[in-house]
Amino acid sequence: MPPKKVNRGVDKKSDTRANIKDGTHLYYELHGTRGSHLLMVHGLMSSRAQWIPNLEALTESCRPVIVELFGHGRSPSPKNPEVYFPENYVREFEIIRHELGLENWFICGQSLGAALTLRYSLIHPERIKGQIFTNSLSALSDARENENMERLVRLMLQGGRGSLDRFPLNPSRSRFLDPEVKKALVEDIDLIDLEGFANNLLYLIPRCSVRNLLSDITVPTLLVAGKFDKQFNSLMPVALENIPALEFIELEGGHAVNINAADRFSKSTREFILRHSRDEQADLARPKS
Numbered sequence: 001m002p003p004k005k006v007n008r009g010v011d012k013k014s015d016t017r018a019n020i021k022d023g024t025h026l027y028y029e030l031h032g033t034r035g036s037h038l039l040m041v042h043g044l045m046s047s048r049a050q051w052i053p054n055l056e057a058l059t060e061s062c063r064p065v066i067v068e069l070f071g072h073g074r075s076p077s078p079k080n081p082e083v084y085f086p087e088n089y090v091r092e093f094e095i096i097r098h099e100l101g102l103e104n105w106f107i108c109g110q111s112l113g114a115a116l117t118l119r120y121s122l123i124h125p126e127r128i129k130g131q132i133f134t135n136s137l138s139a140l141s142d143a144r145e146n147e148n149m150e151r152l153v154r155l156m157l158q159g160g161r162g163s164l165d166r167f168p169l170n171p172s173r174s175r176f177l178d179p180e181v182k183k184a185l186v187e188d189i190d191l192i193d194l195e196g197f198a199n200n201l202l203y204l205i206p207r208c209s210v211r212n213l214l215s216d217i218t219v220p221t222l223l224v225a226g227k228f229d230k231q232f233n234s235l236m237p238v239a240l241e242n243i244p245a246l247e248f249i250e251l252e253g254g255h256a257v258n259i260n261a262a263d264r265f266s267k268s269t270r271e272f273i274l275r276h277s278r279d280e281q282a283d284l285a286r287p288k289s
Contacts, residue, residue, distance in 0.1 A: 027074040032059035043111025045169040047073035049184035053262030071196020084203035115139035115208040130220035130276040135232040214242035226257030
């Protein structure tokens with residue numbers, strides 16, 4: 001299903017836009033009217049629905065900018081392989097920042113999205129006030145083998161859309177998601193473009209690890225980890241030992257910790273943003289209009 005175009009500025013609290021002028025730009029939504037902007041990037045086989053449990057709390061103190069990955073949700077699925085490279089995703093984030101007229105902002109990545117936001121902070125630290133990231137195997141693992149990914153993609157394309165139903169990360173297979181969020185995520189699976197999804201597997205994931213670059217991070221960084229994610233637990237020391245001055249919080253949640261422990265994730269994110277904001281404190285002190 002092609003991305004849905006949404007008129008911009010339909011209300012004062014939420015601004016949605018499909019940036020698909022030439023079919024190569026990411027879809028994003030702007031929520032909230034107060035405080036710093038916060039770019040939020042979901043993981044593989046997710047969508048804007050990833051952040052449903054957090055938006056109400058976050059908009060009290062910041063303005064979430066919700067992005068959907070290529071091939072997912074309402075974003076397009078370009079044919080050019082280089083569109084899916086991590087560096088191009090970073091360029092897309094910069095395009096969004098420019099369109100919003102921002103000098104800098106906060107960023108937040110979940111799972112595969114964290115691999116992209118961490119890379120963004122490495123390439124453009126001057127644009128980042130601070131970053132939050134959650135459990136991310138793709139960010140901290142050793143680089144994946146292209147041959148293995150090529151085989152997976154070949155089998156997926158041969159299996160058609162039914163292969164998405166069987167994919168391990170399909171939210172319909174999860175037993176621990178909030179029912180409302182799970183319903184929204186499952187509905188957005190219908191929007192996934194199989195070829196665009198496969199292109200992320202083929203061209204993004206093998207290139208997205210930042211494991212060997214973590215010591216170069218210079219922006220304030222908060223890791224909010226779900227303690228029940230056994231795979232990530234084995235990688236967590238990589239972040240704790242290499243990211244300078246890393247702030248760390250472990251919550252009662254799994255890989256989707258922002259959903260499993262939504263209240264505490266939102267509270268931790270808000271507190272981090274306020275600690276690392278400058279002008280926003282005065283803005284938030286003003287009465288709401």
